[in-house]
Amino acid sequence: MTYTLKDFAAFRAAFDEKLKLETGEPMSCALYDCVPAPETISVVDGKVLVTDFHIAEACNIADLVTSTARILSLPRSNVACEDLSEIFLVQLDILREYIRAASPPDRYIETETDKSIRAWAGFIKHPKDYVFAHRCLADLRDVLEPDPVVVDSEFLRSWDRLSGKEKDKRKSDLAHRTVVVELPEGREVLDFIDACATHLSQMILQWKPLKRSV
Numbered sequence: 438m439t440y441t442l443k444d445f446a447a448f449r450a451a452f453d454e455k456l457k458l459e460t461g462e463p464m465s466c467a468l469y470d471c472v473p474a475p476e477t478i479s480v481v482d483g484k485v486l487v488t489d490f491h492i493a494e495a496c497n498i499a500d501l502v503t504s505t506a507r508i509l510s511l512p513r514s515n516v517a518c519e520d521l522s523e524i525f526l527v528q529l530d531i532l533r534e535y536i537r538a539a540s541p542p543d544r545y546i547e548t549e550t551d552k553s554i555r556a557w558a559g560f561i562k563h564p565k566d567y568v569f570a571h572r573c574l575a576d577l578r579d580v581l582e583p584d585p586v587v588v589d590s591e592f593l594r595s596w597d598r599l600s601g602k603e604k605d606k607r608k609s610d611l612a613h614r615t616v617v618v619e620l621p622e623g624r625e626v627l628d629f630i631d632a633c634a635t636h637l638s639q640m641i642l643q644w645k646p647l648k649r650s651v
């Protein structure tokens with residue numbers, strides 16, 4: 438399973454609704470209203486001191502929100518969506534990493550959808566750590582014996598619970614099996630976008646009291 442134009446449109450709408458402000462800017466830009474925020478800096482432009490703050494967390498996350506939304510706007514066909522589906526999931530995981538890194542450790546609680554996107558990115562980027570098997574054959578044949586192994590979110594969750602030795606044995610068992618990859622359902626992706634919005638809201642609230650104390 439990959440995503441379609443309809444899926445990409447729903448994801449893009451969720452990005453605009455959940456991860457952007459009323460001004461159209463990414464939500465992380467609200468950190469600029471929370472000065473002093475973590476790791477803010479002022480710079481000298483030539484010989485002129487620029488008193489505006491640059492907040493790396495705000496800009497880095499904003500760039501990822503913008504670039505991911507742009508990916509969702511690129512395709513003009515379902516075939517193009519299929520080609521971009523895994524790239525999109527890896528981009529979501531990069532966004533997850535940036536939000537986690539910018540959040541206070543004692544305030545960031547990883548959700549199940551956070552874990553799922555992390556696992557999917559690991560599967561896509563590091564196939565030998567999972568099932569280095571014959572994915573393409575399942576796309577070329579309607580009937581295969583034995584039945585293909587289905588790699589979906591539940592498969593990856595169960596995989597993460599295995600020990601190192603158990604993973605090695607499982608990889609050996611599946612080495613010559615065909616594999617069907619079922620990317621996370623659209624609802625799971627939308628839940629992840631909701632989780633990102635919650636993490637960002639908590640991050641902003643964490644720093645807003647500092648503004649009132651200046």
